Amino acid sequence: MVAHVSRNWGGPWSAVLASKLRLWQKKRGNRRTGSPIVARVGETVFFAALFLLSATILVAAITFRLLPSLKPRTWTQGQSFWLLVFALGSLAILSATRLIYRLLVHRTSAERRKALARRASELDPRADRGPALRDYPTIPQNANLVNSPGITLAYRLPIASSPIVRTWISAVAAMILSGLTAVVAVVVYQQFQQEGSISWLMLLLVLPMLVATIWCVKDFFYCLVLFNSVGPTQVEVSDLPLIPGQRYAVFLSQAGQVNVVALTMKLVCQEEVTYREGTDVRTERREVAERTVLECRDFTIKAGIPFEYQAEFFLPDEAMHSFKAPNNAIRWQLVVTGKYRKWPPTQRVFPLIVIPLMGQVNTPDSGESAGKGGFTWNP
Amino acid sequence: MEPLISIQLFDHLPAYRPGQILKCDYQIDAVEAGSLQAVEASVLWYTEGKGDQDMGVHYFERRVAADVEDGDLRVLRSFRTPLPNSPLSYAGQLLYIHWCVRVRIFFRQGKEACFDHPFRLGNLTLRGRR
Numbered sequence: 375m376v377a378h379v380s381r382n383w384g385g386p387w388s389a390v391l392a393s394k395l396r397l398w399q400k401k402r403g404n405r406r407t408g409s410p411i412v413a414r415v416g417e418t419v420f421f422a423a424l425f426l427l428s429a430t431i432l433v434a435a436i437t438f439r440l441l442p443s444l445k446p447r448t449w450t451q452g453q454s455f456w457l458l459v460f461a462l463g464s465l466a467i468l469s470a471t472r473l474i475y476r477l478l479v480h481r482t483s484a485e486r487r488k489a490l491a492r493r494a495s496e497l498d499p500r501a502d503r504g505p506a507l508r509d510y511p512t513i514p515q516n517a518n519l520v521n522s523p524g525i526t527l528a529y530r531l532p533i534a535s536s537p538i539v540r541t542w543i544s545a546v547a548a549m550i551l552s553g554l555t556a557v558v559a560v561v562v563y564q565q566f567q568q569e570g571s572i573s574w575l576m577l578l579l580v581l582p583m584l585v586a587t588i589w590c591v592k593d594f595f596y597c598l599v600l601f602n603s604v605g606p607t608q609v610e611v612s613d614l615p616l617i618p619g620q621r622y623a624v625f626l627s628q629a630g631q632v633n634v635v636a637l638t639m640k641l642v643c644q645e646e647v648t649y650r651e652g653t654d655v656r657t658e659r660r661e662v663a664e665r666t667v668l669e670c671r672d673f674t675i676k677a678g679i680p681f682e683y684q685a686e687f688f689l690p691d692e693a694m695h696s697f698k699a700p701n702n703a704i705r706w707q708l709v710v711t712g713k714y715r716k717w718p719p720t721q722r723v724f725p726l727i728v729i730p731l732m733g734q735v736n737t738p739d740s741g742e743s744a745g746k747g748g749f750t751w752n753p
Numbered sequence: 754m755e756p757l758i759s760i761q762l763f764d765h766l767p768a769y770r771p772g773q774i775l776k777c778d779y780q781i782d783a784v785e786a787g788s789l790q791a792v793e794a795s796v797l798w799y800t801e802g803k804g805d806q807d808m809g810v811h812y813f814e815r816r817v818a819a820d821v822e823d824g825d826l827r828v829l830r831s832f833r834t835p836l837p838n839s840p841l842s843y844a845g846q847l848l849y850i851h852w853c854v855r856v857r858i859f860f861r862q863g864k865e866a867c868f869d870h871p872f873r874l875g876n877l878t879l880r881g882r883r
Contacts, residue, residue, distance in 0.1 A: 411863070481859060481863075483793055483857050483865075483867075484808065485793060485795040485797060485808075485810050485813055485855060485857065486793060486813065486815060488797070488808055488809065488810040488813075489795065489810045489813035492809070492810060509837075509838055510837075510838050510839045511809065511811075511837050511838075511839055511840070512809065512839055512840045513839050513840075645845050645846060645847045645848050646847075647802060647803045647804025647805075647847045647848055648804050648805060649803055649804045649805050650805060658803060658804075658847060660846055660847050662845050662846050694841065694843050694845070695839055695840070695841065697839070697840050697843075697850070699800060699807035699809070700805075700807055701800070701804045701805040701806070701807050702800045702802070702804045702805075702807050702848050704843070704845070704848065729838075729839070730771060730838055730839055730841055730875060
């Protein structure tokens with residue numbers, strides 16, 4: 375039996391013991407440099423004062439409305455009684471909610487809150503957990519991936535961003551902008567007919583709208599023609615969820631009527647992180663692993679005869695599983711990229727779920743000693 | 754004087770396997786017997802990297818003085834828990850996933866102190882290529 379003891383000799387006191395009170399503090403996402411005790415007390419006092427103030431005025435306003443004889447001479451109230459009640463009521467509810475939350479979490483650690491939240495979610499009968507992934511916390515469910523059987527292989531994968539949706543969005547944007555531009559153009563024309571001149575302000579408004587409308591309409595027709603020419607892409611896999619160390623068959627079907635320069639399918643692992651910078655929420659994605667599954671060059675797809683190709687890929691033992699948390703994610707996906715002779719390139723993404731390899735053995739070389747970088751796959 | 758929190762893990766090197774039983778002992782020293790209000794021990798994962806931090810608690814126990822026979826929360830305490838299948842420890846480019854046993858102590862006068870003992874779950878060595 376191997377045991378290891380850690381002791382916090384002169385160890386890390388939590389930030390509660392911050393020695394100095396700082397007037398100016400830095401804020402980095404959720405992390406602040408100031409004293410959490412001062413922050414908690416300040417927040418509690420602020421919301422308590424806000425609640426007391428709003429509740430007192432609200433009660434006074436309602437009492438004086440119901441019992442005018444009690445109303446002091448100094449109390450004046452306009453016609454907007456219900457607006458006052460609405461505003462003060464909202465303020466009282468908001469501050470009371472925040473005050474109760476603050477009191478409930480007083481001296482409650484983040485771990486305890488998380489444990490309570492987890493227990494509550496486990497008791498929630500509405501929480502739908504797929505049977506396959508019930509034992510795999512933080513791995514997204516694969517219900518949407520396995521509900522569509524394939525023709526050649528077991529499962530047909532859904533597309534992450536459908537070209538049909540893109541075409542629809544483009545069509546709606548083009549219609550809305552065209553309508554707005556038409557209305558403004560009519561107003562300008564009527565002004566020109568009545569006054570014989572056009573104001574510069576209206577002209578400055580209508581010209582950018584006209585340019586944006588032309589761009590949107592062009593984009594819509596571009597999407598429409600591209601969709602009809604390149605056609606839908608279908609991807610099927612032999613099994614789901616994927617397990618490291620296994621070999622899988624994949625089937626690609628590409629319809630359309632187009633001369634293809636290169637059609638490539640890659641297995642990609644992508645990290646996605648979300649972070650806050652001030653009031654901005656930013657998301658960054660990075661491909662950390664990639665393997666070419668198939669690559670075909672210089673061929674023609676004819677109408678009614680889709681291009682079909684079956685290949686195999688191997689998921690290495692050391693591949694990380696899929697992971698999904700509120701601010702961080704690891705995604706596996708099959709990315710189909712097409713380059714065409716007359717059309718711009720297309721990229722279609724098909725998500726996958728990878729679960730960890732069970733019964734992983736302890737190996738002496740695993741651990742923190744492994745260095746950074748050095749991707750271990752061979753394409 | 755600062756408190757001394759000792760955490761002992763068994764069979765955790767080089768890494769735990771998913772489903773393996775984690776056995777942990779912990780003890781608090783260098784504090785007076787009646788000064789502790791509560792002690793929390795948890796087995797948790799958390800993310801580190803460019804994104805905001807996520808955390809998940811796999812095992813949690815909270816003990817107050819009333820839970821212990823003579824009210825002394827400093828004495829050696831053991832717990833065991835089977836580890837989950839995921840998430841495995843991971844070192845990527847934008848994102849790291851760490852596992853640890855965390856012991857947090859609450860003093861009667863309002864102060865807190867905590868200490869983490871990291872460990873690895875799974876033996877992934879795959880890293881980013883850039």
